[in-house]
Amino acid sequence: MLDLLPEKATTCWLKHGDGLVGWGEAARHDTKGGDRFADLEAWWRDFTAGLVVDDEVRVPGTGPVAFSSLAFADEPGNSSAVVPRVIVGSRNGVRWITTIGDTGEEPVTPVREPGTVRYSDGLLSAAGYRTAVEEAVRRMRAGSDVRKVVLAHDLLATTSEPLDPRFVLGNLAARYPSCWTFAVDGVLGATPELLLRRTGNEVRSRVLAGTSWPHDEVSADDLAGELLSSGKNRAEHGYAVDSLAESLSGFCDEMSVPDEPTVLRLRNVLHLASDVHGRLAGSEPASLLEMLDAVHPTAAVGGTPTPEAVRMISELEGMDRGRYAGPVGWLDGEGNGEFGLALRCAQVRDSEDGPSQVRLFAGCGIVSDSDPEQEVAEAEAKLLPVREALEGVQ
Numbered sequence: 001m002l003d004l005l006p007e008k009a010t011t012c013w014l015k016h017g018d019g020l021v022g023w024g025e026a027a028r029h030d031t032k033g034g035d036r037f038a039d040l041e042a043w044w045r046d047f048t049a050g051l052v053v054d055d056e057v058r059v060p061g062t063g064p065v066a067f068s069s070l071a072f073a074d075e076p077g078n079s080s081a082v083v084p085r086v087i088v089g090s091r092n093g094v095r096w097i098t099t100i101g102d103t104g105e106e107p108v109t110p111v112r113e114p115g116t117v118r119y120s121d122g123l124l125s126a127a128g129y130r131t132a133v134e135e136a137v138r139r140m141r142a143g144s145d146v147r148k149v150v151l152a153h154d155l156l157a158t159t160s161e162p163l164d165p166r167f168v169l170g171n172l173a174a175r176y177p178s179c180w181t182f183a184v185d186g187v188l189g190a191t192p193e194l195l196l197r198r199t200g201n202e203v204r205s206r207v208l209a210g211t212s213w214p215h216d217e218v219s220a221d222d223l224a225g226e227l228l229s230s231g232k233n234r235a236e237h238g239y240a241v242d243s244l245a246e247s248l249s250g251f252c253d254e255m256s257v258p259d260e261p262t263v264l265r266l267r268n269v270l271h272l273a274s275d276v277h278g279r280l281a282g283s284e285p286a287s288l289l290e291m292l293d294a295v296h297p298t299a300a301v302g303g304t305p306t307p308e309a310v311r312m313i314s315e316l317e318g319m320d321r322g323r324y325a326g327p328v329g330w331l332d333g334e335g336n337g338e339f340g341l342a343l344r345c346a347q348v349r350d351s352e353d354g355p356s357q358v359r360l361f362a363g364c365g366i367v368s369d370s371d372p373e374q375e376v377a378e379a380e381a382k383l384l385p386v387r388e389a390l391e392g393v394q
């Protein structure tokens with residue numbers, strides 16, 4: 001789909017070919033800090049209240065849509081929402097185009113390749129990451145209150161030619177069709193983890209935690225079996241599900257949380273997965289941004305207990321995560337929307353011509369019996385989707 005759209009079609013949310021692609025900027029809002037969710041909410045209400053909307057399709061994602069990417073942390077980090085001038089949507093065989101104001105014409109140009117890709121250490125190298133994991137394990141074994149902490153590191157990629165995001169997005173969508181391929185305000189990736197989807201008064205989440213990856217020619221079935229019976233991975237998963245379910249339950253009058261996780265198989269990794277479903281309570285249920293504010297960060301990207309884990313992350317990583325591991329997605333004027341966690345992703349530094357610089361991130365949940373070497377290998381496996389998409393691996 002992307003290669004049939006203009007070069008400026010760099011805003012998207014796609015899974016199995018369905019979703020939204022946008023370009024141009026009819027409006028944007030930048031914010032930061034602990035009130036970023038509430039601030040975006042107030043701006044979006046205000047913005048949509050002033051619009052005259054002619055919507056003939058009326059399904060989630062028609063009418064005005066804001067794409068948003070929020071910082072992981074309260075401090076530092078910038079968050080933003082962008083309303084494209086043109087949005088092409090597709091949902092269960094229904095297709096539509098939404099335009100806001102004067103749209104102009106964007107020529108469709110062929111997708112450009114990024115040339116050769118060179119890698120260098122980011123702010124936290126793989127060796128530094130290993131040290132951070134060792135320290136987290138040491139503290140947990142010495143009786144820290146933190147029972148799980150998600151630590152990450154970054155990697156810099158430099159492309160010899162200016163990066164055409166459609167190249168990376170097209171590759172990610174083709175190779176990871178069961179993930180949500182996203183691009184919002186320079187952050188792009190393919191995430192397997194749905195933080196929250198709101199459709200009317202239904203809310204859903206796909207919680208992931210507990211990971212294995214192909215190695216030593218072990219079959220995919222054996223890897224899945226090992227993952228399901230691994231006490232360490234089940235514990236990591238349990239913390240993530242509990243944190244989401246606890247913070248979401250206050251908004252729901254009905255909720256279903258599976259007793260047992262299933263295994264989500266991707267080409268680079270396998271994850272323990274739990275699909276949580278809830279029905280929102282009351283005649284005027286909470287907004288999606290309000291719920292996101294309450295659930296973020298779950299123990300899939302933060303840890304348990306949350307405040308202590310978040311403090312440990314900033315101490316041991318010592319880098320700004322930016323929007324990595326923050327919520328990313330879209331919302332419409334009726335309150336529907338989908339937000340994933342910005343994982344398997346990269347932040348692109350814009351360049352008109354010449355090399356582009358891209359910052360990739362990956363992290364892992366650490367518990368007291370984590371093996372630092374294994375966690376480094378797991379993070380490398382999680383970096384593969386974006387690396388291979390930059391390199392054009394088919």
Ligand SMILES: C=C(O[C@@H]1C=C(C(=O)O)C=C[C@H]1O)C(=O)O
Nearest residue numbers: 209210211300343362363364365
């Ligand atoms: C933190 C990441 O992934 C998260 C951590 C996981 C784990 O530790 O097993 C699994 C899926 C995600 O919830 C990442 O991809 O960077």
